[in-house]
Amino acid sequence: MGYEMHLCLNVSPADKFEAVAEAIAERFGVNFDDNGDGTGYLSYGRTTWADIDPDLRALSAEMPDVVIGVQVDGDDDAEWMDWYKAGKSYLEERPTWTPQPFDESKLK
Numbered sequence: 169m170g171y172e173m174h175l176c177l178n179v180s181p182a183d184k185f186e187a188v189a190e191a192i193a194e195r196f197g198v199n200f201d202d203n204g205d206g207t208g209y210l211s212y213g214r215t216t217w218a219d220i221d222p223d224l225r226a227l228s229a230e231m232p233d234v235v236i237g238v239q240v241d242g243d244d245d246a247e248w249m250d251w252y253k254a255g256k257s258y259l260e261e262r263p264t265w266t267p268q269p270f271d272e273s274k275l276k
Contacts, residue, residue: 171243172214178237180270182206188236196223221257229255235270
């Protein structure tokens, strides 16, 4: 069994949430519910999505004008936020409950 995580998907602009969530579901078998505001939680609670970073880097490269954020709550009480845009990413450790806004200058 892998590392279990609760995930919250954040997509900006918000009207791209459905396209991103559908691509994730089709390609990686991970489903998110749409909250209607550009965010959504896992449809089934937890996942062990081992290749989340390379998978979302690749997806973001295909949607270069979309910011994809994933707020992660790990099985060992670890929390972090991964941001993706245009095939690049950065990790923000232990964010506040409301993650900081996307910062393009942090992309690598």
